[in-house]
Amino acid sequence: MISIAVAVLAVAGCGGGDGSNADSGTLSIAITDAAVDGASRVVVTFSAVEIKPAGGTAVVYDLSPAKSIDLLALSGGATAMLLDAKVLPAGQYQWVRLVVESQQNVPTSYIELASGAQHPLFVPSGEESGLKLNRGFTIAAGGRTDFTIDFDLRKSVIAPRGQAPNYLLKPVLRIVDNLRVGTVSGVVPANLIPTVCTPFIYVFSGANVIPDDLDPAASPDVDPLVSVRVELDSASGAFKFKIPFLEVGTYTLAFTCDGAMDTPDGEETLSFSPTVNVTVNANQTTTLNF
Structure with missing residues (x-):
């Protein structure tokens, strides 16, 4: 079971001065991740980034050499850049596509388990259509x-039957506006964490949602938006989380x-503690303790 948050996409409009064109902007793309359970490395190799303007052909930025990024080396909001300050005309854009190098039985992109076993990470659409992000932006x-x-x-x-040693990457992606995002962090009391426990916080959109397990086929109001592992802070002895x-x-x-x-890809019955509602404000960290 792997949980990774990914990527920062930064689009900066340019005004006049310093040789900038008032009708253009710059684009930067970086990658970040959250804590992962069951893996020691998840390396994804990116070979290009495509940006599609409305009414025009896609702009392709080849990454030469291709960038292999261990997503698990990034945590707590740290990032690794894919594109840095690429100039684009001001206007409407339809989508962003991340082109990934992945082939069956070839570990260009791969997952390394905590046991040390390494498996190719195969993206079925990785070389044809890439990881496409279908949210328009300006x-x-x-x-x-x-x-x-x-x-x-x-x-x-997913580790599909009959395709060993390959793991499949069927990306579940969302895009958020960094000017309208915040963070939730807090502590889970030790009495809620017995000796046998894999502690996670599940996040659901909206208030008073009845929690459920991971299920991509579920309606959006019951499938968790994201889930993060609760980690023991050795310095304080507290069980902490950050979202x-x-x-x-x-x-x-x-x-x-x-x-x-x-x-x-399964239907499990999880036992949840009583839920807590939280309001997220832009550019703020909200503290929530269970």
């Missing part, structure tokens, strides 16, 4: 727009010790 002349691409590997990584890149709004948070049994 580059405003003289303005700035920032996005985060949330790449949830806990929902996306970055949540858009402004209200969410339901639920704690479970059953994170290890939850799979993206």
